[in-house]
Amino acid sequence: MVDFVPDHQISALFERLKSGDRTALAKAITIVESTHQKDGSSRLQLLSEAASLSVDSVRFAITGAPGVGKSTLVEQVGLSLIEEGHKVAVLAIDPTSQKTGGSILGDKTRMPKLSTHQAAFVRPSPTSGVLGGIGPSTSEIVLLCEAAGYDRILIETVGVGQSELAVSNVTDLVCFVTLAGGGDSLQGIKRGILEIVDLVAINKADGTNISASEQYAVQLESALHLLNGGAVSPKALLTSALAGTGILPLLHEMNRLISEKKKDGSFEDQRRSQHQVWFEKATLQAFHQHVLAAASSQELNANLLEQVKNKEVVPPVAAQRLVKHWLNNAS
Numbered sequence: 001m002v003d004f005v006p007d008h009q010i011s012a013l014f015e016r017l018k019s020g021d022r023t024a025l026a027k028a029i030t031i032v033e034s035t036h037q038k039d040g041s042s043r044l045q046l047l048s049e050a051a052s053l054s055v056d057s058v059r060f061a062i063t064g065a066p067g068v069g070k071s072t073l074v075e076q077v078g079l080s081l082i083e084e085g086h087k088v089a090v091l092a093i094d095p096t097s098q099k100t101g102g103s104i105l106g107d108k109t110r111m112p113k114l115s116t117h118q119a120a121f122v123r124p125s126p127t128s129g130v131l132g133g134i135g136p137s138t139s140e141i142v143l144l145c146e147a148a149g150y151d152r153i154l155i156e157t158v159g160v161g162q163s164e165l166a167v168s169n170v171t172d173l174v175c176f177v178t179l180a181g182g183g184d185s186l187q188g189i190k191r192g193i194l195e196i197v198d199l200v201a202i203n204k205a206d207g208t209n210i211s212a213s214e215q216y217a218v219q220l221e222s223a224l225h226l227l228n229g230g231a232v233s234p235k236a237l238l239t240s241a242l243a244g245t246g247i248l249p250l251l252h253e254m255n256r257l258i259s260e261k262k263k264d265g266s267f268e269d270q271r272r273s274q275h276q277v278w279f280e281k282a283t284l285q286a287f288h289q290h291v292l293a294a295a296s297s298q299e300l301n302a303n304l305l306e307q308v309k310n311k312e313v314v315p316p317v318a319a320q321r322l323v324k325h326w327l328n329n330a331s
């Protein structure tokens with residue numbers, strides 16, 4: 001938990017963050033991630049300052065089943081983006097880290113060069129119990145990284161059904177990583193995933209796996225073509241994150257798709273609707289916090305709680321009473 005931070009210290013912290021100080025960025029992220037009431041104003045001040053900067057950034061999602069090579073691919077793509085002159089922030093979101101606490105280290109060791117590179121910031125994030133790990137604070141962390149000068153954001157997340165949709169709400173492009181053969185075959189990929197991906201990387205296309213990967217790419221591209229009703233459909237490209245092959249063509253395609261989105265206006269449209277979703281989620285979150293804070297200090301809550309525990313009132317009825325009472329008393 002972060003202790004209370006006065007406004008002037010937040011301004012000083014933000015100035016350091018803006019100049020690229022990683023310690024300041026890490027501290028700001030901790031403040032934003034903390035849901036503690038005391039940090040509310042510090043969090044909002046940081047976010048307002050960050051949002052007032054106009055940053056020409058691109059946010060990429062790298063998603064896929066566990067173990068397909070996402071982190072290894074992020075290391076390669078990240079290093080190539082740095083070669084292009086960018087500063088790269090990586091948010092590695094691991095839905096299992098909450099339980100094990102161990103995979104965080106795993107992610108960093110899969111990105112040995114990136115996590116120690118001057119032009120990169122690698123931040124493993126716990127998931128706070130949110131499905132797929134994309135929580136309300138993900139957009140906020142992205143904003144802080146951008147304010148600190150990181151103009152390319154890579155968000156690694158394990159694909160667990162709904163999480164692809166969640167990650168597509170906070171990024172400009174979704175790259176789905178998959179493998180030829182094994183359990184992650186075409187039938188195993190949920191239709192919902194294919195509907196939102198912008199491109200597919202068939203990873204581990206190396207050694208004896210090359211021809212199977214080539215066949216799979218053809219299969220996948222025709223499935224994607226059908227799904228898109230014959231319109232322009234996502235490409236499936238072969239990569240070997242381990243050998244470093246196919247990385248530049250993948251990055252080239254990612255950049256090409258972004259330029260296209262910028263040209264036809266869909267990049268900006270997408271960001272605008274993402275802001276709407278973010279606003280809706282933040283409203284619910286703020287409402288939730290206020291109701292809970294107000295309710296917890298009320299006698300009514302204590303009485304209701306007793307009644308609920310004694311099974312005298314069913315929880316949904318108690319909840320309605322509590323919220324109605326709060327609304328009637330909130331001016």
Ligand SMILES: Nc1nc2c(ncn2[C@@H]2O[C@H](COP(=O)(O)OP(=O)(O)OP(=O)(O)O)[C@@H](O)[C@H]2O)c(=O)[nH]1
Nearest residue numbers: 065066067068069070071072110203204240241242
């Ligand atoms: N042969 C081969 N192995 C790879 C390739 N990419 C990654 N691996 C290996 O696959 C294993 C998993 O790689 P990660 O990068 O940790 O995979 P991940 O998708 O990030 O895994 P989670 O974060 O646990 O979901 C490691 O042993 C890697 O060395 C590749 O292109 N070819």
Ligand SMILES: [Mg+2]
Nearest residue numbers: 070071107156
């Ligand atoms: Mg990983």
